[in-house]
Amino acid sequence: MNARANTPDQINADGSTAFHLKRACNGCGDLLGDLDDRDVDKCGNLADARAECPNCHPLVDLEAKGCRTWHLTRRDLGSIDDAIDQYGIYAKGYWEDIDGKLTVTGLRIGAGNDRVVAKFGDWIIRHPNGKWSTHPAPGTGAATP
Template identity: 55%
Template structure:
């Protein structure tokens, strides 16, 4: 799947001085990927469909494009978040052949907390952390598409 849309412009903030001598900053509305939240550039009319809903722009994102391509090929994907944890674990647990999931725990601030999901049994299991995407491939195996690392 290739992106046929022209690349987005990325207008920088512009600082000017108004008639009263005060600095005024003009910003252009930016669009972020609805998969990972990375900035894509200026928002434009491709971002809203005929019904006024925001469009899926993951195919424009270097990080999320592989997920879109896997989905188009028939793979099932889930984004793992604290809010989606129970639903994702339940959906994967019901897959046939039977798949085993379990919360993945780590010590965070001196407290043991669930930070992700373990899928499958050792030694062939995979671990997805919150923010990662879980991919079930057509042959039934699982991989994890890691969340992008935050930039400084």
Template identity: 45%
Template sequence: MARPNTPDRINPDGSQTIKMKRACNGCGELLGDVTEQEMAAGINGRPLPDVRRECPTCAPTAPEPKCLPTTVLAGDVLCLDNECDHEHSAEGGADGIEDSYCDAVREETVCATHSRFVAAEDGFEELVHAEPWPCKRQAVAA
């Protein structure tokens, strides 16, 4: 299925409205509009998905997208929102800064390629399915 490709437009006041485009990560050909998931990935520091299989030029020879690791924060929702409902050390965490995460929040590495993220209202993302790292779905290149 082809991506939408919203054309640039000139507004009545002379300003221009554009829609960000996604390029093939194989050959650089523009494929169409960036998806909400791709925009969220970029904003949140996650790698963009491999889109070579969408490209008319690269699709016939495009390999399976490789597994890419990404680090996520895990823990109780209240702790992730800095709204802990329990006592913890140093008024907000081990470093004593009030807005830091408590000891119940930890970093985990997951496969960004096979995990599923959804955009949250606060601009961040919520991990709704985590595929552990190293990913078992395909061999991870060294």
């Protein structure tokens, strides 16, 4: 895939600013560069740009290998918990003390030593062999195995 241009904003002589629209990764939201023809298909649908993103590219590879992925957000916590329950796996909110108050900060998947904890912003991955792992949100650290 061709590298994207990343045209900087330019201040015009009259003081106005000329800019190019930027494409963000539809997985994590990081900016990828200038918007171009590859971003919209012939029907006008926005294309999946995750394969271009350094953070989300590994997820695209995992999905191609048969993994199921979910992006964990506060809004999607309940539906992801329900989806994981459908696999017969115990899942519930993960609570932490934040400034002296117990707060849900993610989702705990499984029990015992094999449990996986995903924080809001992380991606949850179910591998074809039934194992679970996470892919961290950008800038938050390492993924779980």
